[in-house]
Amino acid sequence: MENIIRKGIAFNPEQLNQFDILSKDKGYKNRSEAIRDLIRKEIVEESSTDPETFMVGSLTLIYDHHAHNVQHELTHIQHHSDSLIRSTMHIHIDEHKCMEIIVLEGKVKDIKRLSDMMIATKGVSYGKLVLANSRVQ
Ligand code: NI
Missing domain, CATH: 3.30.70.1150 (ACT-like. Chain A, domain 2)
Structure with a gap:
């Protein structure tokens, strides 16, 4: 992958476990891709609240x-x-x-x-x- 920055993020272990189960159920191959999709979704949702976008x-x-x-x-x-x-x-x-x-x-x-x-x-x-x-x- 090009133009990728690696960052450490702190998680509550129970939340991370639940997230891993959920993302596996949804078909994600790895945690990073599942987290990137969440971020994209949030950005799209936020931009849809701006009437001029x-x-x-x-x-x-x-x-x-x-x-x-x-x-x-x-x-x-x-x-x-x-x-x-x-x-x-x-x-x-x-x-x-x-x-x-x-x-x-x-x-x-x-x-x-x-x-x-x-x-x-x-x-x-x-x-x-x-x-x-x-x-x-
Ligand atoms: Ni018709």
Whole structure:
């Protein structure tokens, strides 16, 4: 690995034991990688609280395409999204239910505003936004 600094960190033995069990269950090969992932997660979570930070995100929506005007409403919102939308995937789950995965990129405040609008659209039964920061190493 390039550009790695080794540091000693003090742990409570019981906590460290619990952490090792948890990270092994999650499939980590070593403790360092598990700790690095925790740090990345914290940095991403922190940056997502800053409305001006540029991030990428995926919004998952589930809706019944027969319900109200939902499909029309969602399409309308997406056409007025100020180029925040990078890609959209539509999956016909069954005769009624549709799943849409919308990939967004832009300022946190704009991604959240657009996502909230789509999640709040009448007929959407589930909506969740996951933000990621591609700049976190
Ligand atoms: Ni569909």
